[in-house]
Amino acid sequence: xxxxxxxxxxxxxxxxxxxxxxxxxxxxxxxxxxxxxxxxxxxxxxxxxxxxxxxxxxxxxxxxxxxxxxxxxxxxxxxxxxxxxxxxxxxxxxxxxxxxxxxxxxxxxxxxxxxxxxxxxxxxxxxxxxxxxxxxxxxxxxxxxxxx
Amino acid sequence: xxxxxxxxxxxxxxxxxxxxxxxxxxxxxxxxxxxxxxxxxxxxxxxxxxxxxxxxxxxxxxxxxxxxxxxxxxxxxxxxxxxxxxxxxxxxxxxxxxxxxxxxxxxxxxxxxxxxxxxxxxxxxxxxxxxxxxxxxxxxxxxxxxxxxxxxxxxxxxxxxxxxxxxxxxxxxxxxxxxxxxxxxxxxxxxxxxxxxxxxxxxxxxxxxxxxxxxxxxxxxxxxxxxxxxxxxxxxxxxxxxxxxxxxxxxxxxxxxxxxxxxxxxxxxxxxxxxxxxxxxxxxxxxxxxxxxxxxxxxxxxxxxxxxxxxxxxxxxxxxxxxxxxxxxxxxxxxxxxxxxxxxxxxxxxxxxxxxxxxxxxxxxxxxxxxxxxxxxxxxxxxxxxxxxxxxxxxxxxxxxxxxxxxxxxxxxxxxxxxxxxxxxxxxxxxxxxxxxxxxxxxxxxxxxxxxxxxxxxxxxxxxxxxxxxxxxxxxxxxxxxxxxxxxxxxxxxxxxxxxxxxxxxxxxx
Numbered sequence: 001x002x003x004x005x006x007x008x009x010x011x012x013x014x015x016x017x018x019x020x021x022x023x024x025x026x027x028x029x030x031x032x033x034x035x036x037x038x039x040x041x042x043x044x045x046x047x048x049x050x051x052x053x054x055x056x057x058x059x060x061x062x063x064x065x066x067x068x069x070x071x072x073x074x075x076x077x078x079x080x081x082x083x084x085x086x087x088x089x090x091x092x093x094x095x096x097x098x099x100x101x102x103x104x105x106x107x108x109x110x111x112x113x114x115x116x117x118x119x120x121x122x123x124x125x126x127x128x129x130x131x132x133x134x135x136x137x138x139x140x141x142x143x144x145x146x147x148x
Numbered sequence: 149x150x151x152x153x154x155x156x157x158x159x160x161x162x163x164x165x166x167x168x169x170x171x172x173x174x175x176x177x178x179x180x181x182x183x184x185x186x187x188x189x190x191x192x193x194x195x196x197x198x199x200x201x202x203x204x205x206x207x208x209x210x211x212x213x214x215x216x217x218x219x220x221x222x223x224x225x226x227x228x229x230x231x232x233x234x235x236x237x238x239x240x241x242x243x244x245x246x247x248x249x250x251x252x253x254x255x256x257x258x259x260x261x262x263x264x265x266x267x268x269x270x271x272x273x274x275x276x277x278x279x280x281x282x283x284x285x286x287x288x289x290x291x292x293x294x295x296x297x298x299x300x301x302x303x304x305x306x307x308x309x310x311x312x313x314x315x316x317x318x319x320x321x322x323x324x325x326x327x328x329x330x331x332x333x334x335x336x337x338x339x340x341x342x343x344x345x346x347x348x349x350x351x352x353x354x355x356x357x358x359x360x361x362x363x364x365x366x367x368x369x370x371x372x373x374x375x376x377x378x379x380x381x382x383x384x385x386x387x388x389x390x391x392x393x394x395x396x397x398x399x400x401x402x403x404x405x406x407x408x409x410x411x412x413x414x415x416x417x418x419x420x421x422x423x424x425x426x427x428x429x430x431x432x433x434x435x436x437x438x439x440x441x442x443x444x445x446x447x448x449x450x451x452x453x454x455x456x457x458x459x460x461x462x463x464x465x466x467x468x469x470x471x472x473x474x475x476x477x478x479x480x481x482x483x484x485x486x487x488x489x490x491x492x493x494x495x496x497x498x499x500x501x502x503x504x505x506x507x508x509x510x511x512x513x514x515x516x517x518x519x520x521x522x523x524x525x526x527x528x529x530x531x532x533x534x535x536x537x538x539x540x541x542x543x544x545x546x547x548x549x550x551x552x553x554x555x556x557x558x559x560x561x562x563x564x565x566x567x568x569x570x571x572x573x574x575x576x577x578x579x580x581x582x583x584x585x586x587x588x589x590x591x592x593x594x595x596x597x598x599x600x601x602x603x604x605x606x607x608x609x610x611x612x613x614x615x616x617x618x619x620x621x622x623x624x625x626x627x628x629x630x631x632x633x634x635x636x637x638x639x640x641x642x643x644x645x646x647x648x649x650x651x652x653x654x655x656x657x658x
Binding site for chain 1: 199200202203316317319320323324326327330334336337339341342365368369370371372538539541542543545546547549550553554557559562563566569570573577578579580595596599600603604607608609610
């Protein structure tokens with residue numbers, strides 16, 4: 001039997017539904033006349049399991065899992081990794097520093113742009129945005145150790 | 149009627165106040181840019197720019213955000229016609245005949261017809277909204293928990309039934325959204341649910357991080373910059389006016405698109421997307437020359453472009469009259485108003501007349517601004533399209549982070565955005581449309597509360613939904629739709645959605 005995209009997707013959603021049911025163990029279901037906090041989540045989790053199972057069972061109509069194109073996954077993974085690193089340091093280093101580093105890293109590491117134009121662009125757009133938000137829109141952005 | 153006109157006049161006084169008119173203009177301009185730029189849809193655009201409105205009052209904020217919404221519908225046509233890249237999802241159908249017209253040297257005419265059609269669709273929508281919303285709000289005051297439950301269930305079923313992807317996929321996305329919406333403190337019992345001892349999750353997961361993650365970051369992750377460069381056809385300003393023959397070919401599609409779009413706009417779902425798909429299907433069916441579709445048919449541009457704008461305006465009817473979001477975009481707009489301390493619902497028109505009527509009047513003004521803005525400035529928008537995507541997407545990621553962080557000053561929200569970006573990327577790989585997920589997330593607290601209140605009211609009797617006239621009517625429509633869907637499923641018969649999806653797939657490949 002060929003593994004199809006909907007087999008994988010359906011199985012995933014069945015797993016999500018079962019996980020929610022497992023996590024809902026300590027939530028009171030209550031009764032029909034007085035539903036508890038676990039009442040609705042359990043209904044929706046059961047529906048998720050049901051729809052996931054239907055999707056998987058009808059999976060033979062979908063395309064083979066092997067044909068799902070993952071050629072852009074490296075680009076996506078690097079963007080996520082760089083952004084995650086920036087988010088992790090965001091409150092520590094502040095808006096300006098972290099975003100200059102983020103844009104510079106994306107341009108140099110992923111897009112292979114030359115260092116000088118990448119640096120000028122990163123600093124230019126981040127400083128402009130900082131001034132726009134802080135002074136024109138009166139929306140303060142996260143400050144770092146240097147005060148910006 | 150007289151009181152409506154008086155209120156509308158008051159609305160115009162509010163909308164034409166210099167500061168408010170400026171924010172309407174700014175919203176329209178930014179919205180057009182959001183629509184023009186591939187990769188940023190109206191949902192991500194509004195979510196990212198939400199913090200910009202924090203320094204404004206509620207009227208200015210909603211005027212600006214709504215301007216971004218309907219401005220993006222106008223702007224989306226530009227990239228569709230000139231590059232064959234839909235600036236946003238509702239412009240997919242315009243790509244087919246719009247780009248074909250551009251290749252024949254009629255890019256200017258296609259842009260003009262799209263802009264005029266959008267203006268007519270949008271303005272008609274506001275006219276009906278002006279007349280319909282206030283009385284509907286009065287009726288909605290009679291709604292109790294059972295009616296709200298029935299209405300929200302109908303919304304979910306309609307969304308699934310009308311969706312161009314499969315019913316099961318849409319329902320799965322809605323379920324996932326409903327589950328995400330249940331994270332945090334249970335309003336009725338005070339229980340913490342699925343918050344894993346994170347205090348930030350006590351208030352639940354916000355719409356903004358989820359929407360920005362799924363639609364903003366998710367789109368970027370799916371679009372490597374190497375594949376984002378395309379040829380752009382530059383129209384000349386003197387070629388903007390369509391010929392007499394082109395106008396006559398556009399009249400009926402614009403009329404049909406206006407009516408179709410508005411009606412679909414009122415119904416819950418991603419109305420502006422569905423309406424453009426349906427309008428294209430209708431135009432081809434009624435055309436005397438269906439063979440011209442795909443080769444530059446004027447009706448293939450006029451109908452869908454008009455319909456998506458009429459639908460955008462129609463979507464404001466349930467928002468303003470009932471306080472119920474019919475799409476993720478209107479859900480974010482409700483969130484924006486709540487941040488400004490304005491509760492959207494049947495009482496809005498009486499409690500905040502400045503916001504309600506100022507907003508309605510601003511849509512008349514905004515639609516006119518967009519018509520004036522879009523045609524002469526098409527050259528400027530084409531220039532924006534020439535910015536290399538490699539430089540554009542790091543900027544968008546930065547705005548995603550700001551947009552999410554500034555709402556609550558919470559880094560947890562930014563992490564949620566990042567996770568949802570990865571989820572959005574994966575969902576696209578498996579052909580899931582993330583829009584129902586956001587809608588599920590938004591209606592989850594309202595649905596849960598009204599369902600539980602209904603059951604408490606009836607002492608656990610489910611028949612309460614069938615014993616009150618309004619909820620009975622709504623439930624019967626829901627059951628009817630489910631029966632129709634089940635009938636098509638049992639017979640394994642391809643219904644209009646499947647057929648349309650097949651046609652689209654065929655035409656996108658050519």
